[in-house]
Amino acid sequence: MTVETKGKELNQYVQDSRKSFEQHLKELVDIPTVSADPAHRQDMDKCAARAAELLKSFGASAEVIQTKGNPVVVGEFHRSKDVPTVMIYNHIDVQPADASEWKSPPFDMKVDGDKYLGRGSTDDKGPALTVLYGAKYAFDNGVPINIKFCWELEEEIGSPNFEQFLKDNKEKLHTDYIAVSDTVWISRDRPAIGYGLRGLLGVIVKLKTGTKDVHSGLVGGLARNPIGELAKLISRCYDATTGEVKIPGFYDDVNAVSENEGKDFLASGFTVDAFKKAHELIKLRTEDNLEGATRIWAKPTFEVHGITGGYSGPGVKTIVPFQAEAKLSMRLVPSQDPEKVFKLFEDFVKKELPEAEIIREGALFPYMGERTGPEAEAAVKAMKEAFGKEPAFVREGGSIGAILSMQKVLGKSSLFLGLSLPEHGYHAINENYDWQQASGGMKMFVSYFKALSELKR
Amino acid sequence: MTVETKGKELNQYVQDSRKSFEQHLKELVDIPTVSADPAHRQDMDKCAARAAELLKSFGASAEVIQTKGNPVVVGEFHRSKDVPTVMIYNHIDVQPADASEWKSPPFDMKVDGDKYLGRGSTDDKGPALTVLYGAKYAFDNGVPINIKFCWELEEEIGSPNFEQFLKDNKEKLHTDYIAVSDTVWISRDRPAIGYGLRGLLGVIVKLKTGTKDVHSGLVGGLARNPIGELAKLISRCYDATTGEVKIPGFYDDVNAVSENEGKDFLASGFTVDAFKKAHELIKLRTEDNLEGATRIWAKPTFEVHGITGGYSGPGVKTIVPFQAEAKLSMRLVPSQDPEKVFKLFEDFVKKELPEAEIIREGALFPYMGERTGPEAEAAVKAMKEAFGKEPAFVREGGSIGAILSMQKVLGKSSLFLGLSLPEHGYHAINENYDWQQASGGMKMFVSYFKALSELKR
Numbered sequence: 001m002t003v004e005t006k007g008k009e010l011n012q013y014v015q016d017s018r019k020s021f022e023q024h025l026k027e028l029v030d031i032p033t034v035s036a037d038p039a040h041r042q043d044m045d046k047c048a049a050r051a052a053e054l055l056k057s058f059g060a061s062a063e064v065i066q067t068k069g070n071p072v073v074v075g076e077f078h079r080s081k082d083v084p085t086v087m088i089y090n091h092i093d094v095q096p097a098d099a100s101e102w103k104s105p106p107f108d109m110k111v112d113g114d115k116y117l118g119r120g121s122t123d124d125k126g127p128a129l130t131v132l133y134g135a136k137y138a139f140d141n142g143v144p145i146n147i148k149f150c151w152e153l154e155e156e157i158g159s160p161n162f163e164q165f166l167k168d169n170k171e172k173l174h175t176d177y178i179a180v181s182d183t184v185w186i187s188r189d190r191p192a193i194g195y196g197l198r199g200l201l202g203v204i205v206k207l208k209t210g211t212k213d214v215h216s217g218l219v220g221g222l223a224r225n226p227i228g229e230l231a232k233l234i235s236r237c238y239d240a241t242t243g244e245v246k247i248p249g250f251y252d253d254v255n256a257v258s259e260n261e262g263k264d265f266l267a268s269g270f271t272v273d274a275f276k277k278a279h280e281l282i283k284l285r286t287e288d289n290l291e292g293a294t295r296i297w298a299k300p301t302f303e304v305h306g307i308t309g310g311y312s313g314p315g316v317k318t319i320v321p322f323q324a325e326a327k328l329s330m331r332l333v334p335s336q337d338p339e340k341v342f343k344l345f346e347d348f349v350k351k352e353l354p355e356a357e358i359i360r361e362g363a364l365f366p367y368m369g370e371r372t373g374p375e376a377e378a379a380v381k382a383m384k385e386a387f388g389k390e391p392a393f394v395r396e397g398g399s400i401g402a403i404l405s406m407q408k409v410l411g412k413s414s415l416f417l418g419l420s421l422p423e424h425g426y427h428a429i430n431e432n433y434d435w436q437q438a439s440g441g442m443k444m445f446v447s448y449f450k451a452l453s454e455l456k457r
Numbered sequence: 458m459t460v461e462t463k464g465k466e467l468n469q470y471v472q473d474s475r476k477s478f479e480q481h482l483k484e485l486v487d488i489p490t491v492s493a494d495p496a497h498r499q500d501m502d503k504c505a506a507r508a509a510e511l512l513k514s515f516g517a518s519a520e521v522i523q524t525k526g527n528p529v530v531v532g533e534f535h536r537s538k539d540v541p542t543v544m545i546y547n548h549i550d551v552q553p554a555d556a557s558e559w560k561s562p563p564f565d566m567k568v569d570g571d572k573y574l575g576r577g578s579t580d581d582k583g584p585a586l587t588v589l590y591g592a593k594y595a596f597d598n599g600v601p602i603n604i605k606f607c608w609e610l611e612e613e614i615g616s617p618n619f620e621q622f623l624k625d626n627k628e629k630l631h632t633d634y635i636a637v638s639d640t641v642w643i644s645r646d647r648p649a650i651g652y653g654l655r656g657l658l659g660v661i662v663k664l665k666t667g668t669k670d671v672h673s674g675l676v677g678g679l680a681r682n683p684i685g686e687l688a689k690l691i692s693r694c695y696d697a698t699t700g701e702v703k704i705p706g707f708y709d710d711v712n713a714v715s716e717n718e719g720k721d722f723l724a725s726g727f728t729v730d731a732f733k734k735a736h737e738l739i740k741l742r743t744e745d746n747l748e749g750a751t752r753i754w755a756k757p758t759f760e761v762h763g764i765t766g767g768y769s770g771p772g773v774k775t776i777v778p779f780q781a782e783a784k785l786s787m788r789l790v791p792s793q794d795p796e797k798v799f800k801l802f803e804d805f806v807k808k809e810l811p812e813a814e815i816i817r818e819g820a821l822f823p824y825m826g827e828r829t830g831p832e833a834e835a836a837v838k839a840m841k842e843a844f845g846k847e848p849a850f851v852r853e854g855g856s857i858g859a860i861l862s863m864q865k866v867l868g869k870s871s872l873f874l875g876l877s878l879p880e881h882g883y884h885a886i887n888e889n890y891d892w893q894q895a896s897g898g899m900k901m902f903v904s905y906f907k908a909l910s911e912l913k914r
Contacts, residue, residue, distance in 0.1 A: 198674065202773040211737040215884075216760050217655065217855020220788050221700055221752035222732065222741050227761040228697030231688035240685030243678055275679065280668040280779075283812070284679050295678035303673050304684040305776055306767035316659040316784045316818045319762055322737075327773045331677050355740070361773045398674020427672075 002058055005140035010446055013137050014439045021133060021438060022111055024054060028092060028125040029109040029118040035070060035093035035157045044070040044153050047092055051128075051151055058136045060149065065169060067161040070153035074172065077139035077147040086452050087148035087175040088135075088445075089402060089414070090128035090182060091155035094120035101429045114435040122424035124155070126433035127181040127441065130419060134445025143446075145453040148175055152402060155182070158362075159401040166409035177375060177452055178406055181441075183396060183418030184426055187269030191383040191444075194416030195369040195376070196297065196395035197403060199332035201341055202361030205230060205349060210322035213310065219320050226324035227310050233353050234326060237345075238302035243285050243295070245302045245330070247348045253336045257298045261371070261393070265293035268392035278422055297395035301331040329361070331397065338363035364399040369413040378451035379415050386444030417448065459515055462597035467903055470594050471896045478590060478895060479568055481511060485549060485582040486566040486575040492527060492550035492614045501527040501610050504549055508585075508608055515593045517606065522626060524618040527610035531629065534596035534604040543909050544605040544632040545592070545902075546859060546871070547585035547639060548612035551577035558886045571892040579881035581612070583890035584638040584898065587876060591902025600903075602910040605632055609859060612639070615819075616858040623866035634832060634909055635863055638898075640853060640875030641883055644726030648840040648901075651873030652826040652833070653754065653852035654860060656789035658798055659818030662687060662806060667779035670767070676777055683781035684767050690810050691783060694802075695759035700742050700752070702759045702787070704805045710793045714755045718828070718850070722750035725849035735879050754852035758788040786818070788854065795820035821856040826870040835908035836872050843901030874905065 001024070003017045031047040034040045048064045048071045055062035055075035062075035070093065097106035097119040104110045109118035116126065128151055135147045150173065152162055166173060185192040207226040214223060238245045245251070257265070272284060272292040286292055309324030311317040332341060342360060349356055370376050371393040383391035396416065403414050419441040425431045458481070460474045488504040491497045505521045505528045512519035512532035519532035527550065554563035554576040561567045566575035573583065585608055592604040607630065609619055623630060642649040664683040671680060695702045702708070714722070729741060729749040743749055766781030768774040787802070789795060799817060806813055827833050828850040840848035853873065860871050876898040882888045 200674075200775065202775070204773060209739050214736045214738070215855065216758070216762070216786065216788065217657075217853070219732075219736050219738070219753060220758040220760050220854060221756050222729075222743065222749050223736065223738050224740065224742060225697055225761055227764060228691060228695065228759075231691040231761065231764070232697045234685060234688040235692035238685065240682055240689045272679075275676075279671045279676050279680065281671070281676070281680050282666050283681065285681060286679065292679050296676060299678050301673070301677040302685075303677050303775070303777060304682055304688065304767070305673070305773055306769050306778070307684060307688070307764045308769045310761070310763035311784055312763050312765045312769070316661060316762055316786055318657065318659065318760070318786050320760060321763065327768055329673065329773055329775050331673065396674070397677060398672065 002136065005137045010137060010443060014442050017133055017442065018435065021129065022116065025116055025121065025126055025129055026109040028129065029120050030107055032107040033093045033120065033153060034096050035154050036096055044093065048073050048153060051092055055132065055149060058132055059139070065165065067165045069161040072153065072165050073149070073151040075149040077135055079139070079144060079146050083144040083146060084176045084453060084455070085146040085148060085174065086177040086179065086449065087150055087173065088131045089150045089152070089178065089180045089406065090131060091124045091152040092120070092128055093153040093156050094123065095156055095427050103430055116433045117430060119431055121431055121433040122420040123426050123431065124182045126438060127419045130438050130441035131181055131445050134442040135449065137442070138446045138449040143449050143453050145449050147449060148173065155402060159405065162402050163405035163409060166405055170409060173410060175410060175412060178410065178412045178414040179417045179448070180403060180414045181417050181419060183416040184420040184422060185418065186394060186422070187274070188421050188423070189389070190267065190269045191387045191389055191391035192268050192394045192418065193379050193383065193391045194394055194396050194418065195371045196334065197367035197399055198397055199336065199338055199366035200329060200362065200364040200399045201332060201338045202329045202363070203342070203345060204359040204361060205233065205326045205328065206323065206357040206359065207353065207355060208323040212322050213319040214322065216318040216320045223320045225320055227307060227321055229353060230307060230324050230326045233349065233356070234304055236352050237348065243301060245300065247344050249344045250300070250341065253340070254300060254333055255335065257294050261298070262290055262294065264393040265297065266290055268394045296397040298333055300333050300336060303329050303331070305329065332366045334366045334368040336366060338365060364401060365404055367403055367407065369415055374455045376415065378448060378455060379417060381451045382444045382448035385447045386440045417444070459593065462594045467594060467900060471899050474590055474899065475892065478586060479573065482573055482578065482583055482586050483566040485586065486577050487564055489564040490550045490577065490610060491553050492611050493553055501550065505530050505610060508549055512589065512606060515589055516596070522622065524622045526618040529610065529622050530606070530608040531626070532606040534592055536596070536601060536603050540601040540603060541633045541910060541912070542603040542605060542631065543634040543636065543906065544607055544630065545588045546607045546609070546635065546637045546863065547588060548581045548609040549577070549585055550610040550613050551580065552613055552884050560887055573890045574887060576888055578888055578890040579877040580883050580888065581639045583895060584876045587895045587898035588638055588902050591899040592906065594899070595903045595906040600906050600910050602906050604906060605630065612859060616862065619859050620862035620866060623862055627866060630867060632867060632869060635867065635869045635871040636874045636905070637860060637871045638874050638876060640873040641877040641879060642875065643851060643879070644731070645878050645880070646846070647724065647726045648844045648846055648848035649725050649851045649875065650836050650840060650848045651851055651853050651875065652828040653791065654824035654856055655854055656793065656795055656823035657786060657819065657821040657856045658789060658795045659786045659820070660799070660802060661816040661818060662690065662783045662785065663780065663814040663816065664810065664812060665780040669779050670776040671779065673775040673777045680777045682777055684764060684778055686810060687764060687781050687783045690806065690813070691761055693809050694805065700758060702757065704801050706801045707757070707798065711757060711790055712792065714751050718755070719747055719751065721850040722754065723747055725851045753854040755790055757790050757793060760786050760788070762786065789823045791823045791825040793823060795822060821858060822861055824860055824864065826872055831912045832909070833872065835905060835912060836874060838908045839901045839905035842904045843897045874901070
């Protein structure tokens with residue numbers, strides 16, 4: 001079921017598309033593509049096949065490409081070799097959902113007025129489908145651009161096979177521009193375009209001082225305490241009150257946030273109060289809005305995720321633990337290099353606690369796209385036309401492996417033209433998407449494709 | 458089955474007692490009096506009844522006294538109101554035992570040459586029975602002293618009902634002297650008499666900064682990290698490398714170890730090397746023997762038993778935890794007061810981390826008996842006569858609630874005339890006792906009762 005596009009006013013097209021959009025979104029949401037659960041492997045194939053059919057029914061070419069893990073769906077509205085190409089990345093796998101916590105079944109999408117309730121509705125099946133509606137209108141109405149689709153099915157598990165997929169299909173995926181539609185605005189009142197990601201360096205530090213827990217009455221005072229020593233090490237690495245990292249050289253490659261960037265951070269609608277409410281936090285390290293936004297988007301961190309070892313039951317059991325493990329990570333910002341930071345960390349730990357064993361976990365580079373220049377201007381124009389407001393340029397505090405892989409293999413940076421809102425319950429129960437963002441998003445992508453097609457190559 | 462005592466040489470009596478001792482010890486060990494496991498409640502009653510019968514068959518009076526928990530067995534060889542009274546404390550409940558880890562069934566005592574293998578053989582059924590054999594000989598041979606027995610069945614679970622039992626039976630338990638036979642020598646080559654215990658103050662510090670774990674990409678840098686803040690607090694409380702406690706005033710009431718005490722600590726045979734092997738520790742805070750002994754017996758500690766909160770599975774999960782809990786305790790030495798130390802700790806935490814919640818767990822006073830004076834001399838004489846070597850005066854690093862209760866309710870301090878050896882596997886698998894310690898112990902208690910009876914009251 002598609003909607004007539006040719007010669008139709010964009011507003012009319014979008015209005016006429018509503019029923020069809022809702023029907024197709026339900027088709028996708030109702031397939032439980034939970035990538036974290038191997039039991040859903042067949043649903044992955046089913047959803048990939050359905051997505052490819054959908055692309056074809058809209059007039060695009062489409063194919064399902066196998067990887068060592070879940071497949072990737074690629075498609076294209078191809079105009080000509082002589083016009084520019086843009087690729088939009090989305091993903092159609094979803095987070096797990098515990099049905100008992102939801103007010104309606106997570107994999108049986110319900111339309112509730114303007115709201116679409118179901119797992120994956122906003123992350124990221126809804127935005128993927130929104131792009132497709134916009135792309136069809138642009139293509140059918142002659143916008144001189146080739147539009148490629150890349151729908152991954154392993155995003156929620158860290159894209160373990162995506163980089164190899166890109167390498168294996170590099171020619172097919174050749175593009176001039178990349179946009180990613182998988183991010184969240186800060187506030188419904190203000191469109192947001194993302195251009196930066198933090199990197200990540202995970203490490204485990206282990207200390208073993210014996211072979212079994214020993215009674216502290218027998219050995220306390222003479223025996224070493226590995227949890228105590230790791231606590232000391234952590235406190236030498238950073239001041240948990242302020243968040244300041246004390247590892248020598250850690251901040252050497254960190255760039256200050258420019259005045260313009262800072263203005264945009266605030267323009268996004270970010271406030272410490274809203275942040276606190278959204279994440280249900282009691283008190284933060286600062287109450288200042290600009291400093292708050294800068295801390296999550298543009299400053300590196302040192303974080304303790306857990307300390308294992310010793311006694312963890314109720315009350316106190318007076319043992320001296322024989323081993324302990326600190327689970328740590330550092331979020332990194334442009335232009336910090338995970339390799340270099342790991343070396344700084346390792347040198348510091350070797351000096352402070354030579355017996356500790358350091359285990360390196362995953363590392364991801366930070367990412368910095370362009371917030372100025374013609375491509376960014378095209379995105380600004382599109383957001384403004386569709387949503388009636390100047391968008392704010394923001395960064396993401398997390399790390400998205402797929403974006404780094406696309407930059408590495410395809411040689412293009414990405415802008416993040418997300419459509420989700422804080423109230424959509426990203427990764428939470430009762431996830432939803434809404435017609436306001438879907439309809440606005442369709443128009444935004446039409447404008448974006450037009451604006452891109454007009455750029456000088 | 459008892460052995461003729463009257464007019465018999467002590468050595469001959471002890472020699473003749475061996476078969477009988479082994480048979481009675483097996484009767485007691487084969488009843489699995491695991492106080493930590495409520496499923497063994499009936500075994501407690503069974504063992505108490507059997508112990509009372511045993512006391513009676515030896516010619517002592519005996520009764521089983523009920524408490525809110527497990528019963529206590531009391532008995533007496535009563536001579537006259539005109540002679541002094543000594544009470545010996547033992548316990549006949551035992552630690553749990555996992556049969557699959559033992560080389561022979563823990564509750565089916567095996568005699569292997571001089572060794573008696575079974576749970577409770579050395580802790581503390583063997584020593585209890587040893588005292589009984591010595592007491593019978595002393596009594597039957599006219600030593601002018603009343604000898605009382607007090608065999609608890611809740612020692613391994615912290616003596617929760619013992620103080621009330623003492624209060625309820627204060628008249629019956631009236632005594633001039635108390636000895637406790639439930640401690641471990643440092644080395645088989647050197648008898649040890651204990652005279653001091655460390656106290657204990659358990660505390661839990663909780664910090665809550667949100668209502669759920671949050672993704673560190675979204676909030677890291679702005680959100681507080683309760684594990685990091687507790688690690689910092691712990692590092693402010695003590696230097697885990699040296700063990701030095703940094704809470705202001707903490708050491709104010711700590712007395713230095715005298716030169717004589719220090720000499721005795723070393724004379725006990727304590728070495729850092731043996732300690733390391735016994736507890737399977739890799740490296741200690743010092744390699745010096747005197748400092749090592751002082752650290753476990755005569756210095757207070759700050760200990761971290763565990764930190765809960767956050768992620769504890771394999772690898773690293775990049776969440777910012779919303780709450781954390783540090784399980785802590787301080788071992789205290791004479792004349793530190795748990796109340797006063799708690800106040801110092803509380804004041805310090807309130808200043809360093811005002812949002813933290815402090816939960817007080819158990820507290821036990823430190824204990825200091827007399828290592829000089831007539832009673833101590835009687836013990837020295839007895840140990841020397843029986844084992845051929847001058848005993849060393851040592852302290853215990855742990856806390857024994859029963860001893861504090863006896864001092865409080867009965868008004869008498871205790872000396873610890875233990876008979877167990879490090880190689881007996883106290884609280885460990887393949888626990889054992891041996892005829893050398895049993896036979897020496899019988900002689901030692903005979904000498905001890907004689908020496909006590911000769912003291913001026």
